[in-house]
Amino acid sequence: xxxxxxxxxxxxxxxxxxxxxxxxxxxxxxxxxxxxxxxxxxxxxxxxxxxxxxxxxxxxxxxxxxxxxxxxxxxxxxxxxxxxxxxxxxxxxxxxxxxxxxxxxxxxxxxxxxxxxxxxxxxxxxxxxxxxxxxxxxxxxxxxxxxxxxxxxxxxxxxxxxxxxxxxxxxxxxxxxxxxxxxxxxxxxxxxxxxxxxxxxxxxxxxxxxxxxxxxxxxxxxxxxx
Amino acid sequence: xxxxxxxxxxxxxxxxxxxxxxxxxxxxxxxxxxxxxxxxxxxxxxxxxxxxxxxxxxxxxxxxxxxxxxxxxxxxxxxxxxxxxxxxxxxxxxxxxxxxxxxxxxxxxxxxxxxxxxxxxxxxxxxxxxxxxxxxxxxxxxxxxxxxxxxxxxxxxxxxxxxxxxxxxxxxxxxxxxxxxxxxxxxxxxxxxxxxxxxxxxxxxxxxxxxxxxxxxxxxxxxxxxxxxxxxxx
Numbered sequence: 001x002x003x004x005x006x007x008x009x010x011x012x013x014x015x016x017x018x019x020x021x022x023x024x025x026x027x028x029x030x031x032x033x034x035x036x037x038x039x040x041x042x043x044x045x046x047x048x049x050x051x052x053x054x055x056x057x058x059x060x061x062x063x064x065x066x067x068x069x070x071x072x073x074x075x076x077x078x079x080x081x082x083x084x085x086x087x088x089x090x091x092x093x094x095x096x097x098x099x100x101x102x103x104x105x106x107x108x109x110x111x112x113x114x115x116x117x118x119x120x121x122x123x124x125x126x127x128x129x130x131x132x133x134x135x136x137x138x139x140x141x142x143x144x145x146x147x148x149x150x151x152x153x154x155x156x157x158x159x160x161x162x163x164x165x166x167x168x169x170x171x172x173x174x175x176x177x178x179x180x181x182x183x184x185x186x187x188x189x190x191x192x193x194x195x196x197x198x199x200x201x202x203x204x205x206x207x208x209x210x211x212x213x214x215x216x217x218x219x220x221x222x223x224x225x226x
Numbered sequence: 227x228x229x230x231x232x233x234x235x236x237x238x239x240x241x242x243x244x245x246x247x248x249x250x251x252x253x254x255x256x257x258x259x260x261x262x263x264x265x266x267x268x269x270x271x272x273x274x275x276x277x278x279x280x281x282x283x284x285x286x287x288x289x290x291x292x293x294x295x296x297x298x299x300x301x302x303x304x305x306x307x308x309x310x311x312x313x314x315x316x317x318x319x320x321x322x323x324x325x326x327x328x329x330x331x332x333x334x335x336x337x338x339x340x341x342x343x344x345x346x347x348x349x350x351x352x353x354x355x356x357x358x359x360x361x362x363x364x365x366x367x368x369x370x371x372x373x374x375x376x377x378x379x380x381x382x383x384x385x386x387x388x389x390x391x392x393x394x395x396x397x398x399x400x401x402x403x404x405x406x407x408x409x410x411x412x413x414x415x416x417x418x419x420x421x422x423x424x425x426x427x428x429x430x431x432x433x434x435x436x437x438x439x440x441x442x443x444x445x446x447x448x449x450x451x452x453x454x455x456x457x458x459x460x
Contacts, residue, residue: 007327014323018314077312086310086369088276090327091296225277 007092011100012107018077019108025070026112033066033116041123055124056186060179062116063139064146067109071150072167074105075158088224098151098220102213106147113139131189138189141205142182145212149174152216155224174212181205227252228273228377228408233282235268235432242268243279244432252287252376255399255409257423257440259416261456265432266412270381273410274304286377300328303375307385309366313355317346317365320354321372328373340368344398360391367398378402380411384418396422416452417445428455 019025040058044051078084087097117139121128128135153170157163172179182205185198195202230248234241242265250256260266271277273284275295284291291298304310311320318337325333341347344364349357357365363383370378380399384392396418403409403422413419420426420440426448428436435455443451 010323010326018312021314080313081311082306082308083310083312085276086324089274089299089302089304090324091299092327093296
């Protein structure tokens with residue numbers, strides 16, 4: 001098991017190294033996330049009473065679209081020079097390739113989200129200090145669910161012409177439970193509600209993460225075979 | 227030894243392989259010639275465990291590759307016209323990555339030896355995206371043999387190489403052949419294919435239609451046979 005995980009982290013580390021070196025994904029995801037916040041900042045008056053109602057939606061629009069942008073590039077680097085075949089030839093169970101990609105995508109997306117979060121608080125004049133611990137739990141759970149399914153769909157769409165367009169079309173309907181749970185629980189956290197008010201949404205996120213991660217983990221091998 | 231028996235592969239209604247039988251002895255170099263669409267790449271993809279056959283068996287040194295993929299993959303190295311290398315990693319980083327995937331012992335030393343062998347020691351820390359096609363193909367060879375595989379599969383390795391790079395590849399393959407490795411290569415390059423292999427076969431429309439020792443053929447005589455067989459197949 002340790003041997004398997006070592007190789008899984010090797011794939012994740014390789015992805016992160018390539019992305020940090022090229023910086024293409026960092027710039028595009030970060031820029032997109034900030035741009036969404038800036039545009040909504042112009043649309044809504046900062047400090048207005050209704051901001052607390054719309055802010056959770058704005059935050060998750062920025063996060064989900066930026067993550068989707070990153071996912072669409074996740075397997076592009078494996079397609080160039082047919083590197084995916086190189087991975088498939090290695091003596092690693094093919095589920096390990098999926099897991100490595102999920103870990104790489106998750107770390108990368110979380111980093112973009114953590115950098116975007118202070119900008120969100122500044123743009124909308126919100127104090128997130130007290131809400132930060134429960135908000136982090138929601139961000140981690142929702143991001144993992146999005147990435148677990150998104151990584152599978154990214155592998156599926158990379159070989160298809162117009163895959164960049166097809167990925168969100170496939171992904172977003174599947175992600176409705178994640179997006180609704182994330183927006184609802186974020187809203188309640190920002191309103192200062194206790195965990196008992198949004199625990200049902202958290203349970204839904206946990207259930208989604210477990211079920212869809214396990215299903216994607218099993219399906220991946222069959223999906224990448226020609 | 228590789229034993230292929232009644233190998234059949236269908237993609238929907240298209241039969242890419244139609245009952246291939248082949249026996250390749252340990253240390254033998256076999257070249258598979260054939261026109262585009264003959265199923266040569268499909269054959270190599272099955273031998274390398276990338277895809278599963280619709281029916282039939284491939285046994286390598288007693289291991290059925292469809293039932294013991296991970297063990298079989300350790301014994302196989304694949305060289306294609308695609309490099310399977312990451313452009314934004316250096317030559318050394320690429321080899322470190324693949325070497326670790328294969329648990330290669332004493333990896334740093336092995337990489338140094340391999341880079342020297344393929345003539346890229348001076349470019350070890352350069353990004354692969356800056357390499358010429360010939361350099362990329364030499365690094366591909368280093369990547370494919372980093373785990374010292376007993377079987378080497380080559381899919382059209384001469385594609386896109388200039389004459390100098392092709393000569394260098396031929397010399398590297400000759401050296402690998404002297405190391406008792408079992409080699410199967412698909413190519414359109416009759417001159418190089420005949421020169422380095424022990425045995426040649428022609429595959430057309432998913433079937434082996436001709437087989438001979440390379441020593442029995444000259445480039446001219448084999449070209450005559452090849453065009454005759456390809457003509458018959460159409």
